[in-house]
Amino acid sequence: MKVATLTTDFGLEDWFVGVMKGVVLKRAPRVAIVDVTHGIPLGDIRAGAFALWAAFRFFPAGSIHVAVVDPGVGSARAALAVQTEHCCFLAPDNGILSFALRLEPPRSVRRIENRRIISRPVSCSFHGRDVFAPAAGFLANGGTLDKLGPATEASVWLPWPEPRQHRHGWRGEVVYVDRFGNAITNLGLSQLSDREQVVSKTQPCCAVALRNGRQAPFGTQYQEVPPGCPVVIVGSTGLLEIALNGGHAAPELGLKVGDRVTLRAALGERVRGKRARLA
Amino acid sequence: MKVATLTTDFGLEDWFVGVMKGVVLKRAPRVAIVDVTHGIPLGDIRAGAFALWAAFRFFPAGSIHVAVVDPGVGSARAALAVQTEHCCFLAPDNGILSFALRLEPPRSVRRIENRRIISRPVSCSFHGRDVFAPAAGFLANGGTLDKLGPATEASVWLPWPEPRQHRHGWRGEVVYVDRFGNAITNLGLSQLSDREQVVSKTQPCCAVALRNGRQAPFGTQYQEVPPGCPVVIVGSTGLLEIALNGGHAAPELGLKVGDRVTLRAALGERVRGKRARLA
Amino acid sequence: MKVATLTTDFGLEDWFVGVMKGVVLKRAPRVAIVDVTHGIPLGDIRAGAFALWAAFRFFPAGSIHVAVVDPGVGSARAALAVQTEHCCFLAPDNGILSFALRLEPPRSVRRIENRRIISRPVSCSFHGRDVFAPAAGFLANGGTLDKLGPATEASVWLPWPEPRQHRHGWRGEVVYVDRFGNAITNLGLSQLSDREQVVSKTQPCCAVALRNGRQAPFGTQYQEVPPGCPVVIVGSTGLLEIALNGGHAAPELGLKVGDRVTLRAALGERVRGKRARLA
Numbered sequence: 001m002k003v004a005t006l007t008t009d010f011g012l013e014d015w016f017v018g019v020m021k022g023v024v025l026k027r028a029p030r031v032a033i034v035d036v037t038h039g040i041p042l043g044d045i046r047a048g049a050f051a052l053w054a055a056f057r058f059f060p061a062g063s064i065h066v067a068v069v070d071p072g073v074g075s076a077r078a079a080l081a082v083q084t085e086h087c088c089f090l091a092p093d094n095g096i097l098s099f100a101l102r103l104e105p106p107r108s109v110r111r112i113e114n115r116r117i118i119s120r121p122v123s124c125s126f127h128g129r130d131v132f133a134p135a136a137g138f139l140a141n142g143g144t145l146d147k148l149g150p151a152t153e154a155s156v157w158l159p160w161p162e163p164r165q166h167r168h169g170w171r172g173e174v175v176y177v178d179r180f181g182n183a184i185t186n187l188g189l190s191q192l193s194d195r196e197q198v199v200s201k202t203q204p205c206c207a208v209a210l211r212n213g214r215q216a217p218f219g220t221q222y223q224e225v226p227p228g229c230p231v232v233i234v235g236s237t238g239l240l241e242i243a244l245n246g247g248h249a250a251p252e253l254g255l256k257v258g259d260r261v262t263l264r265a266a267l268g269e270r271v272r273g274k275r276a277r278l279a
Numbered sequence: 280m281k282v283a284t285l286t287t288d289f290g291l292e293d294w295f296v297g298v299m300k301g302v303v304l305k306r307a308p309r310v311a312i313v314d315v316t317h318g319i320p321l322g323d324i325r326a327g328a329f330a331l332w333a334a335f336r337f338f339p340a341g342s343i344h345v346a347v348v349d350p351g352v353g354s355a356r357a358a359l360a361v362q363t364e365h366c367c368f369l370a371p372d373n374g375i376l377s378f379a380l381r382l383e384p385p386r387s388v389r390r391i392e393n394r395r396i397i398s399r400p401v402s403c404s405f406h407g408r409d410v411f412a413p414a415a416g417f418l419a420n421g422g423t424l425d426k427l428g429p430a431t432e433a434s435v436w437l438p439w440p441e442p443r444q445h446r447h448g449w450r451g452e453v454v455y456v457d458r459f460g461n462a463i464t465n466l467g468l469s470q471l472s473d474r475e476q477v478v479s480k481t482q483p484c485c486a487v488a489l490r491n492g493r494q495a496p497f498g499t500q501y502q503e504v505p506p507g508c509p510v511v512i513v514g515s516t517g518l519l520e521i522a523l524n525g526g527h528a529a530p531e532l533g534l535k536v537g538d539r540v541t542l543r544a545a546l547g548e549r550v551r552g553k554r555a556r557l558a
Numbered sequence: 559m560k561v562a563t564l565t566t567d568f569g570l571e572d573w574f575v576g577v578m579k580g581v582v583l584k585r586a587p588r589v590a591i592v593d594v595t596h597g598i599p600l601g602d603i604r605a606g607a608f609a610l611w612a613a614f615r616f617f618p619a620g621s622i623h624v625a626v627v628d629p630g631v632g633s634a635r636a637a638l639a640v641q642t643e644h645c646c647f648l649a650p651d652n653g654i655l656s657f658a659l660r661l662e663p664p665r666s667v668r669r670i671e672n673r674r675i676i677s678r679p680v681s682c683s684f685h686g687r688d689v690f691a692p693a694a695g696f697l698a699n700g701g702t703l704d705k706l707g708p709a710t711e712a713s714v715w716l717p718w719p720e721p722r723q724h725r726h727g728w729r730g731e732v733v734y735v736d737r738f739g740n741a742i743t744n745l746g747l748s749q750l751s752d753r754e755q756v757v758s759k760t761q762p763c764c765a766v767a768l769r770n771g772r773q774a775p776f777g778t779q780y781q782e783v784p785p786g787c788p789v790v791i792v793g794s795t796g797l798l799e800i801a802l803n804g805g806h807a808a809p810e811l812g813l814k815v816g817d818r819v820t821l822r823a824a825l826g827e828r829v830r831g832k833r834a835r836l837a
Contacts, residue, residue, distance in 0.1 A: 010458070011318075011458040012291065012314075012316060012317070012318055013316060013318035013457075013458045014316060014318070014330065014457045014458050015286075015315050015316050015330045015331075015333050015334035016457075016458075017314070017316075018284065018286075018313055018314055018315035018316060018334050019315075019333070019334050019337040019338075021313045022282070022284070022313060022334065022337040022338035022339070022342075023337050025280075025282055025311060025313070025338065025339055026337070026338070026339045029280050029311075029339065030280055033313075042459065071525075072502065073500070073501075074499065074500030074501065074502070074512075075500055075502050123513070123514070123515040124499050124500050124512055124513065125461075125500070125501070125512060125514060125515050125520075125522075126514075126515035129337065129515060130515075
């Protein structure tokens with residue numbers, strides 16, 4: 001069964017997500033529709049891009065990923081259909097696909113314009129229902145991308161915030177805060193040396209410096225530090241996350257998206273000695 | 280694959296929605312169950328009626344729509360199954376189907392009473408699970424409406440608040456506030472003259488008067504007014520909505536369900552001149 | 559079509575639930591995945607155990623129930639797969655299955671460890687995605703429990719709080735508060751005498767004593783007491799619930815999980831006389 005996923009800022013209070021699914025099912029009765037999330041903060045394209053990037057890789061090959069965080073709905077921004085090696089993305093041309101397409105480069109991009117596929121009339125405020133859902137249903141039912149509209153290219157790209165090397169390690173930033181209060185950074189395994197990667201599986205070998213001179217030692221699970229203490233783990237996205245054993249790191253440590261953090265390498269001993277002070 | 284939709288005030292914190300789906304799937308293993316919303320405010324039958332009206336038209340013909348906002352659960356109110364031309368509704372007889380049935384008149388109405396179909400015993404507080412879900416599963420699995428119980432008629436109808444013509448235009452009211460803070464009114468395209476409908480696609484030609492002497496000009500997209508300014512668009516339901524470019528109209532303008540608004544026709548020039556004052 | 563259910567504290571704001579479903583669908587393209595709830599309070603194993611207990615019985619035989627409230631993720635706690643007569647449970651070995659397994663005793667228990675089934679590498683913080691979802695997909699696709707890993711036994715059990723008989727009736731406690739504010743107790747029909755069970759269908763015959771000397775009479779529906787008054791009904795779980803006609807019992811009466819309540823039997827007349835005083 002074909003899979004279509006939905007990532008939006010529509011919330012679940014109203015009927016918006018439900019009718020998108022109705023429109024998809026009208027055109028593709030046998031598709032499995034999965035919500036990635038509808039809780040993206042209103043109009044936060046960057047958060048939507050991050051959630052899509054974190055999620056799409058875990059779906060079956062051939063999945064159709066619809067991402068609608070669309071503060072410019074009704075303006076002249078294009079509606080895009082993007083074919084990659086393993087899947088297809090449908091989204092407004094506002095940068096929301098930027099991070100996903102770093103992993104899956106576009107092979108073909110079309111504007112979704114075919115009036116025989118999209119709904120008529122198209123409302124000025126709900127292209128999720130009138131443009132993207134019909135296109136998703138069309139593709140899920142076996143339609144091909146080239147029928148959706150003319151070839152084009154994505155015109156808006158959000159830059160991925162690359163970590164920068166620094167005298168004592170790497171400088172990065174917080175890129176997402178999840179419901180558990182974990183602060184996900186743009187620092188990843190590639191910022192750890194080979195030795196650190198091996199060592200870090202069994203003991204702290206480096207640390208992330210936070211504000212106020214605090215440091216979070218590297219660990220492999222939340223419980224490696226005393227309750228209430230911060231710890232840095234390789235999160236489920238592959239990026240380093242700052243967590244708090246039994247707490248919510250971001251609100252309790254005052255971390256928010258965009259805040260700088262510094263990865264200090266090879267501090268194993270020093271960090272271990274400092275643990276008590278972090279509480 | 281048959282589609283069953285759910286519209287309730289059960290929320291998603293507990294297991295209530297999940298078990299309704301379990302009960303449907305027990306009787307109809309191949310049905311696609313779609314949530315319209317479970318975020319209807321507790322016991323707000325009118326909001327449930329509105330959400331159902333806004334949503335059901337976008338689902339495949341033959342869909343089974345279950346709507347349970349049911350403050351009178353356990354009382355003598357009937358459980359209804361309503362067949363229309365294109366679909367079927369299951370709901371308590373409390374008015375929640377009123378708006379949907381204006382679009383799809385009932386052809387046959389039955390009380391859901393057959394003890395061989397509904398669960399035994401029926402709990403006094405969860406007919407969603409014990410009455411409506413079994414009936415939905417029965418129908419989704421090919422059962423027919425007449426088996427559910429004796430013929431009856433819906434006895435409770437919520438009046439649709441019709442706009443009233445007025446010396447300077449039309450008087451209406453706010454009928455729903457969505458998650459984006461858009462205030463949906465009962466004013467629609469039929470309250471605009473032909474000339475206004477054409478003109479309104481390219482320029483403001485009329486306005487909705489709000490409280491405090493404010494006016495919101497007519498537009499075709501949120502961005503047509505400066506950020507922070509109100510605008511009236513034909514919303515995705517076909518009704519006029521008061522929105523705020525980049526903001527939340529209802530809380531910021533103090534609009535709530537039941538508030539009066541007046542559509543003043545052919546005010547294009549005056550309204551355009553006043554835009555700056557609306558901020 | 560096979561059914562897999564999900565009960566977690568992951569919330570719906572992030573992509574966590576979506577990717578679990580993606581992983582299940584990768585391995586079992588034709589499974590129907592149903593959310594029981596993802597709104598369990600963070601790390602509240604007892605609430606998760608209660609929700610699972612309340613829900614699983616209503617799903618088709620053969621369903622696979624995945625329950626992940628897992629504050630110890632990444633520690634040495636085992637990941638369990640439990641076969642019972644009618645279904646299968648996948649969950650961390652932390653007691654979350656305790657209440658469900660009282661109804662469905664385990665027939666076979668395995669540790670989920672087979673590296674050919676679970677994801678590689680396993681993240682240290684998201685076993686829902688990397689361990690439990692792959693195992694669920696494997697089983698939904700026809701795999702057998704014995705392939706998941708070696709035989710074991712659940713090692714953590716939460717005790718069900720049994721009501722205690724008391725001079726004037728039964729002493730129990732609040733075990734769950736639902737979204738409606740209903741306070742579900744551990745008192746059930748087995749704490750009512752035969753006579754009371756019959757009588758209670760038509761009139762209050764006993765009452766639950768609350769704090770401050772208040773009493774809630776027994777009823778069969780919320781409307782049996784005046785608006786704003788408390789009433790005890792046999793809830794949809796089969797347990798006695800304290801509700802408020804038209805209100806939210808738990809916040810308004812100051813009831814929370816763990817609070818003691820006492821069932822006083824055969825107080826029909828006295829309670830009826832006292833109703834007015836309860837408001």
